Amino acid sequence: MVQDERRPRLATVDDADEIGRLLHDFNSEFETPSPGADVLAARLRMLLAGEATIAIIAGTPAVAVALITLRSNVWYPGQVALLDELYVMPHLRGQGIGSAKGVELIEINVDEGDVGAQRFYERHGFSPTEPDSNERSLYYSQELTAPKREGRDG
Missing domain, CATH: 3.40.630.30 (Gcn5-related N-acetyltransferase (GNAT))
Known part of the structure; x- marks a missing residue:
């Protein structure tokens, strides 16, 4: 520490x-x-x-x-x-x-099609899998205060 x-x-x-x-x-x-x-x-x-x-x-x-x-x-x-x-x-x-x-993990999100950014982060030690497993990480988000907007509703 x-x-x-x-x-x-x-x-x-x-x-x-x-x-x-x-x-x-x-x-x-x-x-x-x-x-x-x-x-x-x-x-x-x-x-x-x-x-x-x-x-x-x-x-x-x-x-x-x-x-x-x-x-x-x-x-x-x-x-x-x-x-x-x-x-x-x-x-x-x-x-x-x-x-x-108390920060023990840094999480980032990268667009699926942005392979250049993926290579950069992986070169610097980031992994697309969960720590201590081989499970693929997925990124989810939820807008907490913003109303639904046209083009972003899912």
């Missing part, structure tokens, strides 16, 4: 500098251009002050970040969440930071 000081928490505007540093490091690690930690921090201060961006960080100082944006979508009257960025410092990967709040 991860140490208490690495437990994930909801970030605030005051965490923008640390998140900017992490996101810059993320791009640097994969040799992807970055506008720099300071520019990212300035953007994050603005975004985190609003209601459409959420960040979850772990550690003091921060060693991991998940950046989530909420957006409107034509298919839903409410907001849809998108995981924009997920980064853990390389030397801390595999140490349980993602399981610090």
Whole structure:
């Protein structure tokens, strides 16, 4: 289990500098251009002050970040969440930071016809079968608050 000081928490505007540093490091690690930690921090201060961006960080100082944006979508009257960025410092990967709040399994859904995404996730350790069995996983969903919409009724 991860140490208490690495437990994930909801970030605030005051965490923008640390998140900017992490996101810059993320791009640097994969040799992807970055506008720099300071520019990212300035953007994050603005975004985190609003209601459409959420960040979850772990550690003091921060060693991991998940950046989530909420957006409107034509298919839903409410907001849809998108995981924009997920980064853990390389030397801390595999140490349980993602399981610090009891998360022991990550589930994703991929369209049946999207074989490229299926290959990507399988290459990264995801399986189309249930853990500890060879049973094929199926994804089911239920809209909890949204009314039935034309083209989505089943």
